[in-house]
Amino acid sequence: MKKFMSDLIVTENTPLNDQYFLLKLKAENELPVIMPGQFAEVKVEDSPSTFLRRPISINYVDRNRNEIWLLIQIVGPGTLQLSKLRPGKLLNLIYPLGNSFTYPVRKDANLLLVGGGVGIAPMLFWGAQLAAEGFHCNFLIGGRSQSNLLLLDEFKKYGEVYCTTEDGSSGEKGFVIHHSLLQNQKFDAIYTCGPTPMMKAVAGYAADNAVFCEVSLENTMACGFGACLCCVTDTTDGHVCVCTEGPVFNITKLKW
Amino acid sequence: MVDLKVNLGTLQLKNPVMTASGTFGYGTEYYDFFDVSRIGGIVVKGTTLRDRQGNKYPRMAETPSGMLNAVGLQNKGVNYFAEKIYPTLLDLDTSIFVNVSGSTVEEYVETAEIINELDHIPGIELNISCPNVKEGGMTFGTSCPSAAQVVKEVRRVYKKELMVKLSPNVTSISDIALAVEAEGADSVSLINTLLGMAIDSETRKPLLSTVTGGLSGPAVKPVALRMVWQVAQAVKIPVVGMGGIMTAADAIEFLLAGAAAIQIGTANFIDPTAPVKVLEGIEAYMLRHKINRVTDLIGALEI
Numbered sequence: 001m002k003k004f005m006s007d008l009i010v011t012e013n014t015p016l017n018d019q020y021f022l023l024k025l026k027a028e029n030e031l032p033v034i035m036p037g038q039f040a041e042v043k044v045e046d047s048p049s050t051f052l053r054r055p056i057s058i059n060y061v062d063r064n065r066n067e068i069w070l071l072i073q074i075v076g077p078g079t080l081q082l083s084k085l086r087p088g089k090l091l092n093l094i095y096p097l098g099n100s101f102t103y104p105v106r107k108d109a110n111l112l113l114v115g116g117g118v119g120i121a122p123m124l125f126w127g128a129q130l131a132a133e134g135f136h137c138n139f140l141i142g143g144r145s146q147s148n149l150l151l152l153d154e155f156k157k158y159g160e161v162y163c164t165t166e167d168g169s170s171g172e173k174g175f176v177i178h179h180s181l182l183q184n185q186k187f188d189a190i191y192t193c194g195p196t197p198m199m200k201a202v203a204g205y206a207a208d209n210a211v212f213c214e215v216s217l218e219n220t221m222a223c224g225f226g227a228c229l230c231c232v233t234d235t236t237d238g239h240v241c242v243c244t245e246g247p248v249f250n251i252t253k254l255k256w
Numbered sequence: 257m258v259d260l261k262v263n264l265g266t267l268q269l270k271n272p273v274m275t276a277s278g279t280f281g282y283g284t285e286y287y288d289f290f291d292v293s294r295i296g297g298i299v300v301k302g303t304t305l306r307d308r309q310g311n312k313y314p315r316m317a318e319t320p321s322g323m324l325n326a327v328g329l330q331n332k333g334v335n336y337f338a339e340k341i342y343p344t345l346l347d348l349d350t351s352i353f354v355n356v357s358g359s360t361v362e363e364y365v366e367t368a369e370i371i372n373e374l375d376h377i378p379g380i381e382l383n384i385s386c387p388n389v390k391e392g393g394m395t396f397g398t399s400c401p402s403a404a405q406v407v408k409e410v411r412r413v414y415k416k417e418l419m420v421k422l423s424p425n426v427t428s429i430s431d432i433a434l435a436v437e438a439e440g441a442d443s444v445s446l447i448n449t450l451l452g453m454a455i456d457s458e459t460r461k462p463l464l465s466t467v468t469g470g471l472s473g474p475a476v477k478p479v480a481l482r483m484v485w486q487v488a489q490a491v492k493i494p495v496v497g498m499g500g501i502m503t504a505a506d507a508i509e510f511l512l513a514g515a516a517a518i519q520i521g522t523a524n525f526i527d528p529t530a531p532v533k534v535l536e537g538i539e540a541y542m543l544r545h546k547i548n549r550v551t552d553l554i555g556a557l558e559i
Contacts, residue, residue, distance in 0.1 A: 003288040005528060043526070051473060052318050053526060094528065222316050222323055223525040227281040229301075229327045230316035239309050239330055 003097060003225060004032055007090040011067060013083070017147045020118070021083045022059070023070040025091060031068065034061050035100030036126035037216055037248045040070070041224035042082065043092035050078035055224055055243070057121040057193070057216070058096065060128060060154070068095075071151070073118040097224045098247045101126050101191055101214055107134055109188035113159075114176055114202050116142040116194025122216055123193060124154055131158035138162065138187075140179055142198065146170035177201040187211050193218075203251040213251045217242045258542040259549040260535075262296070262516050264494050265442030267378050267417045269296035269351055269517055272550055273507070273535045276498050276521030277302055277355035277381060277421070278327065282341050283348060289528040293349040295535060296517060299381050299445075300341075302355045303371075305363040307333040311388060317454040317463035322473025322500070323522060324452050326466040328388045329357055334367045338374060346376050353419065357383040359392035361409050368414040379417030382410055382441075385448035387425060387470045394448075397423040400435040411440040419496060422446040422487070424476075429483045430490035437491045445496035445519065446487060447480045472522040474500040481513050488514025488555060502530065504537020514555040 008025035015021045041053035060069040074080050085091065101122075104111060111130065115123040120141055127137045137159030143149045146169040155161045162181050163171025172179050176198060182205060192202040193216035206213030219242040221231035226244035233242050234255040240246075260271035274297035275283075282300050283292045292298065310330025317324045331337070337354065345352055354371050358364035364382065371380055384397030384406055396402045407420055420436045422429055424447035433444050449470025454463040480499020488495045497515030501507050502523045510518045523530040538550065547553060 005289060049320060050318075051321055051526070052323060220314060220316055222325070222522075223285075223528075225285055225528070227279060227285045227528075228316070228325070228525055229278070229310065229330050230314075230325055232310070232313050232315065232330070234313070239313075 001033065001035075001096065003094060005092065005094045007092050008068070010085050010087050010089045010091060012087060013085050015083070016150045019148075020071065020073050020150055022151075023072060023082065023085065023091075024067050025070065025093070026065065026067050031061065031063070031066055032096060034058055034068065034096040036129045037100040037122050038096040038098050039224070039247060040068070040093040040095035041097060042070070044078040044081050047077050047081035050081065052222055053094065053224065054078050054082070055097075055218075055221055058125055059121040060125045071118060071121040094224060098243055099245070101248050102250075103130075103133065104135065104189045104212075106188065109135065110138070110185060111135055112138050112140060112181075112187045112190045114140045114142075114190060114192040114194070114198075116176060116198040117148075119192070119194030119198070119216070119218070120150065121193070123191070124151060126191060127155060127158040138181065138185070140164070140176050140181060142176035142194070175201070177205060189213070192216070200256055203254075203256060206251060214248050215251060215254070216247045217249060218247065258539055258547070260539070262551060262554075264419070264496070264517055265417050267351060271296040271535055271538075272511065272517040273531050273538070274299060274496065274517055274519045275524060275531055276519040277383065279521040279524045282345065283352075284344060286524070286528050290532045295350055295531045297351040297353060298348070299353040299355050299519065301331055302329045302357045302383055302386065303331050303334050303337050303367060304329055304357050305334055305367045307331070307336070312465040314463065314465055315469070317469070319452070319454055319471065319473075320475060322471055322475035324454055324464060324469035324471050325449070326388045326464045326469035328466070329386055329393070334370045338370055342374055342376070351378050352376065353379045353381045353417075355381045355383050355421070357386055357389070357393055359389070361406050363392070364406050365409050365413055368410045372414050372416065377416075379419055379442075380414060381445055382407065382418060382420045383448070385421050385423030387423070387449055387451045387468070388466060394423050394425060397432065398426050400431055403432050404435040404439045407436045407439040407441050417442050419443040419445050421448055423448050424479060424483055425451045430486050433487045433491050437493050441493060443494040443496060443516070444487060444491065445498065447476065447483050447499045450476050450479065472500065474502055476500050477506065481509060484510055484515050485513040485557070501534065504534045504541060507534045507538060508541055508553065511550070511553040512555070512557045514557070516554055
């Protein structure tokens with residue numbers, strides 16, 4: 001897939017809580033083909049301590065408006081600077097990068113998409129694509145408390161939504177891996193993105209139940225397109241770049 | 257039209273802009289962004305005799321105006337390069353160098369011998385300066401006798417352009433440069449990364465799996481510029497300068513300090529079109545200053 005480096009125009013920047021914001025970016029020309037699970041490397045201007053680009057998952061692609069959405073968590077000066085971008089500003093992206101999730105074989109497959117923290121980002125675009133292809137999705141979303149459960153109305157457009165919070169303020173209390181859904185239903189495929197302990201727990205559940213499972217990794221990287229070799233993960237094929245061989249990996253390939 | 261051709265020992269480059277090893281893959285990673293045949297040279301990823309998995313993750317930490325890396329020469333070995341990657345590079349109209357590293361002198365020699373047989377590779381960059389491997393690498397490049405020895409042995413078997421990449425992690429880089437020049441190096445390139453480290457104060461842990469790593473980016477540029485200037489005055493062979501070059505102005509500073517050509521490294525990660533932007537910027541500078549030949553800039557520092 002061809003990669004592009006181009007300036008996109010900020011059309012909306014919506015704070016979702018004190019930590020997260022949603023950036024909507026419009027492309028001047030028609031957006032290229034973008035697959036669910038792919039990401040962009042975002043250039044941060046006016047932040048002297050931010051030297052490298054920031055890899056950010058594609059949260060959603062709105063073809064009608066020719067926009068892409070980036071759901072971003074403020075974790076340092078770079079993402080803080082991005083949170084201050086006002087509509088009309090230009091943002092330089094290298095995209096689309098990385099591989100994508102794998103479609104299930106059968107249309108009647110029971111699918112579970114698990115997201116935690118900023119890891120919910122790729123699950124919206126993937127869920128929307130699955131729904132458009134006629135698949136039925138169950139979303140399981142975890143957060144520290146109710147205020148951390150984001151974009152629920154968007155997720156509800158594409159399937160059933162289940163939640164857990166660590167403080168019990170919404171949905172079932174605990175981590176996603178403790179949700180009753182995992183005991184009550186049998187799934188044909190699980191897709192997950194979020195903190196590594198969460199993904200490992202979900203991957204463990206999938207392995208125990210012999211369910212197809214893909215995880216999306218968020219390793220730190222310098223380039224995002226396979227040149228720096230910094231973002232490697234250990235797989236059955238040795239060290240491979242998360243930016244080009246991933247970010248989506250079948251759990252059978254990972255040495256977790 | 258300005259004349260951008262530069263001579264690098266036995267070789268002529270069509271322009272002085274090259275890309276640094278380990279930052280440009282095998283060139284193919286950049287095809288979507290620009291026509292890589294426009295630049296003067298590409299130095300492909302560090303290559304060793306046998307497959308290397310490199311160091312454990314995490315291998316990278318962002319630092320003020322730069323980054324630390326501890327990749328550790330991950331590559332699939334010289335035979336894989338010769339059989340699988342080399343054929344994909346044959347159509348490129350630029351000078352392709354292979355960066356060669358090893359744990360022992362014998363490994364350097366054997367790897368260089370294999371690359372000597374590849375017609376479309378006019379030169380190697382002998383890496384005696386990688387700070388991220390336990391054996392070999394920088395250990396060869398930090399003392400004059402060991403640097404001289406590995407160059408001497410490789411020179412016996414390698415018949416084309418032999419460029420030697422020097423480490424800045426030494427007391428006198430000029431002495432090392434003189435030592436490798438005396439053993440037949442055609443040119444020297446510098447600087448490799450500066451040994452550094454980064455710590456997370458909250459967790460009390462290092463940010464790199466290897467604790468220490470190599471610093472690159474604009475943070476090292478003043479050090480690199482100083483070393484290029486010193487080495488260019490000490491040796492007769494051409495010097496290839498690198499270290500934090502982000503813009504054409506940076507590149508011209510290195511030429512003025514005495515570099516015959518420059519390499520762009522870390523900038524490629526942030527702007528994959530950096531090499532062509534630097535090239536176009538050099539041309540614009542030459543037109544603005546009415547300089548016809550880029551070689552007139554080499555060592556033209558006025559003190």
